[in-house]
Amino acid sequence: MxxxxxxxxxxxxxxxxxxxxxxxxxxxxxxxxxxxxxxxxxxxxxxxxxxxxxxxxxxxxxxxxRAMLRLAGIPARYQTATFDTFEAVTEQAGRVRECCRRYTETFPERLQAGTNLILSGGVGTGKTHLACAMARRVINDHQRQAHYTSVSDAVRQVRRTYDRASEQSEQKVFDWLAGVPLLVLDEVGVQTGSEHERMVLFEVFNRRYSDMRPTVVISNLGYEELTGTLGERVMDRLLEDGTALQFTWDSYRRQAG
Structure with missing residues (x-):
């Protein structure tokens, strides 16, 4: 130069x-x-x-x-579920969708307060779709881990730890289910009602309540039936700072048929 x-x-x-x-x-x-x-x-x-x-x-x-989505346990059918792909067939369905959307948008506050959400209603009304959309948005938008599991799968996870060849302990499984920032628990009320299932549910709900961890509960049962299944103590804790949304419209599957 x-x-x-x-x-x-x-x-x-x-x-x-x-x-x-x-x-x-x-x-x-x-x-x-x-x-x-x-x-x-x-x-x-x-x-x-x-x-x-x-x-x-x-x-x-x-x-x-990507790492959190791999741990989210979202079923293959709902891997791409979003609020926009949820078909609001009635005004009530639209209001429920917006409640779920607002819950997700304000998740940091829900996490701090331990706010639970119960999605209950008939089969095929889109409960799991909305719950999985919520889990995906919590991961994508807020970078917090969410995990979907059914009650039967949660119980099986615990039972597997009783095998001598298991690499996980019962404590480790409960720590994960109780500690994940958002737990989506599906098929509540479908379980057989065994003492072991009740123990697993009580342990998970009790620890999440104590640690103020929000839980989304999905059930085909109505409020009274769900109370009878979970017990008044658990229901009171779920709704202490929570909301119950009713899916009262007809099944999408029935309409498609």
Missing amino acids: QSIGHALNSGYCEQQEHCPEHGHYSAIYTRLGDRWVGGQCPHCLEAQRERQRREDLERRREWRT
Whole structure:
């Protein structure tokens, strides 16, 4: 560079340059072997660093989101479930969908308060669809882990720990079910009513209540039947700071048929 070739033998040079975007600036050059390097606009460099930082953050967010979705346990049928793909066939269905959407949008506050949600109503009315849409949004929008499981699957997870070859302990399974920020528990009321099932449900609900962890409960039973299944104590705890939404419209499956 002839404009600075006469500079110093010290290997350092400063001269005025012009950036098309930011105007005049003092360019700093450093000699590297037989070449002069540097001279970039400092504002452009800062913008480049900021873009790189945002891209790195976005890559880490995407990686974390994929990892949490793998742990979410969402059934294959509902892997792409969203609020927009939920068909609100009645005004009540639309109101229920918006309640679920608002719950998800305000999840940080729900998590802090331990706010539960009960989705109850007939088979095929879209309860699991909305619950899985909520779980996916909690992961994507708030970067908090959500996990879907049915009662029967939760019970099987606990029972597997009794096998001597199991790599997990009963305590570890309960720690996961009780500690995940949002637990979606499906098919409540379908269980056989065995003492072991009641123990698993009580342990999960009791620990989540104590730790103020929100739970979304899905059931085909009405309020009274659900109370009879879970017991008044558990229902009182679920609804202490929670909401029960009734899915009163006809089954989508029946309409499709």
